[in-house]
Amino acid sequence: MTTAMKTTLFTIPFVSTIQHIAVAKAFAKGESLDITQEIIALGACNIFGSFVCSMPVTGSFVRTAINHASGVKTPLGGIFTGSLVLFAVGLLTFTFRFIPKATLAGLVIYSMYNMLDFPTYRLLWRAKKINFFVMNLTLINGVFLGLEYGILIGIVANLVVLLYFSAHPSIQTKIEQIKGKTVIIIIPKETIAFPAAERLRANVMKVSGENSCNMIILDCKNLKRFDVTIAENIKLLGKNFSVRGQTIVCSNCCENVNAVLKVVAPELLNVKEDESNHAEERTAYFICSSI
Numbered sequence: 001m002t003t004a005m006k007t008t009l010f011t012i013p014f015v016s017t018i019q020h021i022a023v024a025k026a027f028a029k030g031e032s033l034d035i036t037q038e039i040i041a042l043g044a045c046n047i048f049g050s051f052v053c054s055m056p057v058t059g060s061f062v063r064t065a066i067n068h069a070s071g072v073k074t075p076l077g078g079i080f081t082g083s084l085v086l087f088a089v090g091l092l093t094f095t096f097r098f099i100p101k102a103t104l105a106g107l108v109i110y111s112m113y114n115m116l117d118f119p120t121y122r123l124l125w126r127a128k129k130i131n132f133f134v135m136n137l138t139l140i141n142g143v144f145l146g147l148e149y150g151i152l153i154g155i156v157a158n159l160v161v162l163l164y165f166s167a168h169p170s171i172q173t174k175i176e177q178i179k180g181k182t183v184i185i186i187i188p189k190e191t192i193a194f195p196a197a198e199r200l201r202a203n204v205m206k207v208s209g210e211n212s213c214n215m216i217i218l219d220c221k222n223l224k225r226f227d228v229t230i231a232e233n234i235k236l237l238g239k240n241f242s243v244r245g246q247t248i249v250c251s252n253c254c255e256n257v258n259a260v261l262k263v264v265a266p267e268l269l270n271v272k273e274d275e276s277n278h279a280e281e282r283t284a285y286f287i288c289s290s291i
Helices: 007-026 037-051 061-070 078-093 095-098 099-114 118-127 128-143 147-167 194-210 228-243 256-264 274-291
Strands: 170-179 181-186 215-219 247-251
Touching: 007 037, 007 061, 037 247, 061 078, 061 099, 078 095, 118 128, 118 247, 128 147, 147 194, 170 194, 181 194, 194 215, 194 228, 228 247, 228 256
Parallel strands: 181 215, 215 247
Antiparallel strands: 170 181
């Protein structure tokens, strides 16, 4: 059986779970939704259904939309629908061929039309167009390739957007003259994750290369967490700057950031310099740390 089903053995449970959760969220109407409870219920249905050779159990947009349009409020609607299906399969199958497909299509289209949230389209277009394009990408692929592929493509598109913004954080740069020394202050405006490590390093190298300075200060007041990749890149920056006679230090570190730096690059938290030769630079460091 495993050989016959191949990759569908893994994709069917994955897609059915995503579809089930999507249906639940679409019709939650602002109510709280316990995803864990939904997944447990879905898993239990499939486990017990396997003993009677049932098809994979999942949520259905079409049937749910029809129930919603019909005013169904409780799970009793599912029992009623199931009873009708059993009755129709047992006694009315010979009449199905007389039902025009256009009639069934019209019923589905009418039921799904109520799910189109046109105000949301206008809101996304006016507020943030990247979300508008992702939603349309999901919709178009869902219509032409199938609901499962549409959901998967939408998830991938959102992940790409998240990774892009994670790799391009907003960074503020200030150049100040303190005690006759040029000090560059780098202030990340948001938490930096590992996708932005190389970009942060490149930006700092570019700014320090364009402006002759004695010290670079990374102000971590906006950083709530830090990963090892970022710390390693800053440590590498320190080695590069030491060759050029410059120093980089981190200031205003929270407990999380401080703990990572103490393990990976403790030298970034302390200015280990000769007091007689670099007193002015240390003074600049403490002044800038309090800004």
